[in-house]
Amino acid sequence: MSDPPRKLSRRAFLGGLALGAASAAAPGAARASDGYGKGGVHGRRAEELCAFLDISRCINCQQCVYACRETNGHKFPEPKKPFPKMYPNKVPVEDWSERRNVTDRLTPYNWLSIQTAEVEWQGKEYRLHIPRRCLHCQNPPCANLCPFGAARKLENGIVRIESGLCMGGAKCRAVCPWQIPQRQTGVGLYLSLMPRFAGNGVMYKCDRCFDTKVAKGELPACVEVCPESVQSIGPREEIVALAKRRAGETGGFLYGLEDNGGTNTIYLSPVPWEVLNEAVDSRGKHKPDLAAKPNVMANEENLASAVFAAPVAGLAAGVFAAAKSIRDRKGGADD
Amino acid sequence: MTRPTAAAMPSILRRAFPWLVFLLALTGMAQMPIMKRYSISDLPGLGWLADFFTTHLVHYALGALFLFLLSWALGATLRSGVLPRLTVSGMLRAGLIAVVAVTGILRVIKNDPGVTLDPYFVLAIDWVHMIAAFLWGLAAIAFRLARRGAYTHRSQRGG
Ligand code: SF4
Ligand code: SF4
Ligand code: SF4
Numbered sequence: 001m002s003d004p005p006r007k008l009s010r011r012a013f014l015g016g017l018a019l020g021a022a023s024a025a026a027p028g029a030a031r032a033s034d035g036y037g038k039g040g041v042h043g044r045r046a047e048e049l050c051a052f053l054d055i056s057r058c059i060n061c062q063q064c065v066y067a068c069r070e071t072n073g074h075k076f077p078e079p080k081k082p083f084p085k086m087y088p089n090k091v092p093v094e095d096w097s098e099r100r101n102v103t104d105r106l107t108p109y110n111w112l113s114i115q116t117a118e119v120e121w122q123g124k125e126y127r128l129h130i131p132r133r134c135l136h137c138q139n140p141p142c143a144n145l146c147p148f149g150a151a152r153k154l155e156n157g158i159v160r161i162e163s164g165l166c167m168g169g170a171k172c173r174a175v176c177p178w179q180i181p182q183r184q185t186g187v188g189l190y191l192s193l194m195p196r197f198a199g200n201g202v203m204y205k206c207d208r209c210f211d212t213k214v215a216k217g218e219l220p221a222c223v224e225v226c227p228e229s230v231q232s233i234g235p236r237e238e239i240v241a242l243a244k245r246r247a248g249e250t251g252g253f254l255y256g257l258e259d260n261g262g263t264n265t266i267y268l269s270p271v272p273w274e275v276l277n278e279a280v281d282s283r284g285k286h287k288p289d290l291a292a293k294p295n296v297m298a299n300e301e302n303l304a305s306a307v308f309a310a311p312v313a314g315l316a317a318g319v320f321a322a323a324k325s326i327r328d329r330k331g332g333a334d335d
Numbered sequence: 336m337t338r339p340t341a342a343a344m345p346s347i348l349r350r351a352f353p354w355l356v357f358l359l360a361l362t363g364m365a366q367m368p369i370m371k372r373y374s375i376s377d378l379p380g381l382g383w384l385a386d387f388f389t390t391h392l393v394h395y396a397l398g399a400l401f402l403f404l405l406s407w408a409l410g411a412t413l414r415s416g417v418l419p420r421l422t423v424s425g426m427l428r429a430g431l432i433a434v435v436a437v438t439g440i441l442r443v444i445k446n447d448p449g450v451t452l453d454p455y456f457v458l459a460i461d462w463v464h465m466i467a468a469f470l471w472g473l474a475a476i477a478f479r480l481a482r483r484g485a486y487t488h489r490s491q492r493g494g
Contacts, residue, residue, distance in 0.1 A: 091372055139448035145387060147366045147465070149458035155451050165458070169368035175387050198369070261448060299392050300446055306399040307443045314403035318410025326415065 048138070048157025049208065050239040050264040051220075054246065057228040058129040060114050064222035064230075065103050068112045068133075071212045071221035075163065076100075076109050077202060079186030084195035091200060094183040105287050106132070108184035108204035112222055115287065117279035121271040128269060128276065131222070131230065132288050133206035134159060134180045135256055135263035141296050142172035142181060151181075151203075157236065157264045158214065160207035165189060168201030177260045177296055178288035181205040236264060243268060261295030348404060355404070359397050363468060365390035398439055405436060424478040425486035431471040438464035 069076075079097050086093070096102070100109040112133040119126050140159045143151040150165035151172050161172065161181060167190050172181045181203040190199025209220040218224070223231040232242065240257065243266040247254050255267040269276060277290035295301070365384045370376040376385035383389045412419060421429060441460045445452050478484050 144446040149461035152454040152457055153451055171368045303395040304443050307395060310399040310402040311406040314406030315410040318407035319414040322411035322414035
């Protein structure tokens with residue numbers, strides 16, 4: 001526990017941002033700073049940003065919750081009312097604009113919420129606080145399955161939803177293992193298309209301060225403000241090593257490392273996560289649980305090889321079949 | 336709906352082709368959150384259309400089959416050495432099919448855990464895939480109604 005996580009987090013973070021700084025100096029600077037990142041394909045997962053949260057340090061002061069609002073408030077929805085009547089009329093309206101102060105759950109105006117668990121483990125009582133927000137999955141189903149390309153993963157690992165393109169169909173929430181993104185009706189692109197028949201607003205969630213902080217080489221607001229240095233952030237490889245080392249030193253338990261195929265948010269708890277999951281208030285809707293999550297994209301990842309093999313196999317089969325039919329025809333003519 | 340040009344292809348596959356395309360269109364449309372909204376998934380036997388993962392997997396599997404058949408047709412055509420003379424409507428649809436196929440493969444690549452594509456590129460392939468598939472559907476229906484559904488000129492059509 002002698003580790004100075006704040007310093008370490010800064011060093012790790014700034015080291016990780018060497019890449020960001022390089023791109024800011026390059027001609028692509030405007031795009032880099034709007035968070036879209038540079039073009040091109042890459043698989044350098046080590047350079048993805050990853051956060052580590054030691055929940056035993058969190059005192060539930062909520063400073064991170066308010067810092068998030070302050071830093072990202074200008075992105076919050078300002079819906080037009082009355083909302084267009086939607087067809088069919090069973091389509092749910094989700095309006096948080098009159099309840100912006102809610103902090104005990106995720107909403108379009110509250111991207112970070114603290115859960116509390118009171119548990120007994122091995123004869124000891126614990127009261128633990130868990131900051132909850134998007135985990136920034138490594139292979140995010142919300143982004144992979146967004147039909148409109150509105151939810152996307154940036155090359156620095158940040159998963160964000162482009163509010164100008166989101167239709168608010170909430171598919172990202174349906175496929176997210178933790179149901180993180182939250183909808184606000186009455187804003188966004190759908191209003192300019194067929195507001196009665198398609199779409200229902202815009203989905204909101206933590207974007208890791210991609211533009212307000214990270215693009216400038218600064219720490220995300222919630223990381224920076226925390227008086228207890230609960231969070232560290234940096235290149236994934238270093239953060240994973242840190243998390244494993246700390247878990248080894250403290251005999252603690254990690255969450256997020258393997259969940260949903262791996263996330264860029266790794267929690268450390270002194271108590272097993274199954275125990276915490278039983279104790280947190282996750283039964284109400286939109287209060288994410290803490291159960292172990294299998295990779296929801298695993299089947300797709302397996303089937304992908306069939307998709308890639310199909311054209312090659314088809315081509316070969318076609319050539320073979322044509323050759324055979326030519327042979328057969330020739331054979332027939334010879335008879 | 337018309338069939339790909341490949342005399343060498345077993346007729347059962349050629350007959351299955353329109354159904355394959357129909358199911359691809361259906362599971363493709365089910366990627367938008369509309370099946371529940373419009374109560375289509377409430378119809379008996381269609382509940383699975385509201386499950387994004389099921390429809391996505393089926394779309395992948397049918398997509399693989401679709402790519403297999405397309406490349407079969409291509410391979411057989413190339414091997415036979417007789418390049419088909421496509422009708423205007425055939426050319427248009429073949430072009431749209433090629434775009435749908437290529438952007439479909441790109442979408443699968445995008446979903447690979449080791450790959451992160453530029454968000455603008457992802458946006459482009461998502462929309463081009465959707466629009467090209469939609470136009471293909473429109474073209475197929477329009478040419479069918481106009482009785483110009485054939486891909487190739489009559490002299491080249493096999494049995
Ligand atoms: S936690 Fe949910 S919203 Fe966040 S990246 Fe993963 S799937 Fe998307
Ligand atoms: S990283 Fe930024 S957007 Fe995400 S919860 Fe923290 S402050 Fe909010
Ligand atoms: S600021 Fe730090 S200590 Fe306070 S609630 Fe947030 S994570 Fe916990």
